[in-house]
Amino acid sequence: MFEYLTTQLTARLEQLGWPTDRLQLSRPKKAENGDWASNIAMALARDLKRAPMQIAEELMDDLILDSGIVDKYEILNPGFINFFQSADYLTAQVRNILNEKDDFGKGDYGNGKTAQVEFVSANPTGPLTVGHGRQTVLGDTLANILSWSGYEVTREYYFNNAGRQMRLLGESLKARYLELKGESITLPDGGYEGRYLIEVAKALMAEQPDLTDETEIDLFKSFAEASIFSIIKSSLERINVVHDVFYNERSLYEAGKIDEVLDILKEKDLLYDKDGATWFKTTELGFEQDRVLVKSSGEPTYRLPDIAYHREKVARGFDLVVDVFGADHIDAYPDVLSALKVMGLKHEHIQVVIHQFVTLLRSGEVVKMSTRKANFVTLDELIDEVGADVVRYFYIMRSASSHLNFDLDLAKRQTEENPVFYLQYAHARISSIFRRAEERGLASDSVNADLDLLNEEFTVALLNKMLEFPEVLDHCRRSLEVHHLPSYLFDLATALHKFYTEYKVIDLEKPELSKARLALLEAVQVTLRNGLRVLDINAPDQM
């Protein structure tokens, strides 16, 4: 319908010699204003220097619309044109959905294109925290949406296992190890105090009991890295997140990519030395201060490998690159993007999704957390407490740019107040009806169902809501905002529950109507299930 109207109206605008780029179609908030509406007459009023009502009338005058799609239209003050879809069109969509099944909602925008989503990217210095969790689910859901839009998606995890932080981790592990041997120790300054390192130390002790203070720090470092990475990967698996590529920062050094960036920037005269460090003239690129790329110790700061990494991303030829990270890294990306720019590289296809922080609430109180100290809640603990489905839903139910209040009490409640169960119940409820229908001898026969019978108020509302699914996914894809999907699915579940309350599906005295309603529910269930698949949340048949 949207495509049809767009085509027809554009053609008519061209015929009249009026601009076509202002054409917009939207779904009116209220059903009485039709199924689709355009404000084109008002948008053109200034250019054409005419009254919107007149424009609307002239536009619609000679426009012939297929009555199988558009039932009628109305022109309303101050100049809205409202279109009402025909009943045939509406019910025909049910058959479409039943034909498309598992593919309903898939788009072709990204066909033939590749996308990379980089997310999590936590260095292996400790278990994932609830903060990482938000990014994890956000990135993974975004990747799912892009993939439903036709993109070939690469999920990537970038990490660094060299440098100061990892050395500190090795030293912290060594201290814990020696502590187990009964030596009195002090953790290194700024070291890792988390209890998990004691567990890692025990594991190391079990494998290699004879290490001493003399043992190379590298041994501790690599043992810590391997152990912690396996902890991280198992957390990710528990919420169904699997990365395609783990990109090691070190490979950039080994391939000379770090030096290449320095050479290019030097050639452009954007570097200088001061106090033994190498500085990047970011002030010349419009920033407030210059930034250090190589410390006086000879070690690069995180910015330099970040630039080199993004240069590689560009070289790898993705059509779309999405970086997901937390608000605490907000300062990093403008430098990286402008570095790409001055190097003459493509950068417009790189999109950055930044999410704000997560606050855990328990009994209405904020759960205090501080990173790097022992005192944080891990993603694993959260999954233990509320389960994977709830974790996935709660993390993305709000827009990424808002702070997220994660209410543990609500999340744990297995009742109507919990949106996850509300949604899953809608799916299970349909399954239950199917089981019941079968018992009563009403076989599902959607092919022969008379869909014209689907014309009551709440039925039509449910049908319309269902048809929005592809539009919602497309909206998510365009805006790179995923929270529209859970909120849509919630509305769809509401429409289903209302329908259920209002009408009886299985009615042996009206087998034709029952068949039509069963066909409708089949389509609704397909839609719910597909939506839950994108969110990677279970769609139970029974609760």
Add this chain to the structure above:
RNA sequence: GCUCCGGUAGCUCAGCUGGAUAGAGCAUCAGAUUUCUAAUCUGAGGGUCAUAGGUUCGAGUCCUAUCCGGAGUACCA
């Protein structure tokens, strides 16, 4: 100081590129079940969309200024 995010119902938040009478959940109050799962549904109350200007046919949405909350502003990542 500067940069970024937010400020919408008692609470938590939606509101797509500016559109028609600003929505949902929770909480409060009042109802619905001899019925396909009440993990559901119906109804009511509740708003100067932080504040003040501006842009225009029209602003919660765009611009400017101010106030409040959060994040960042390292030779940490």
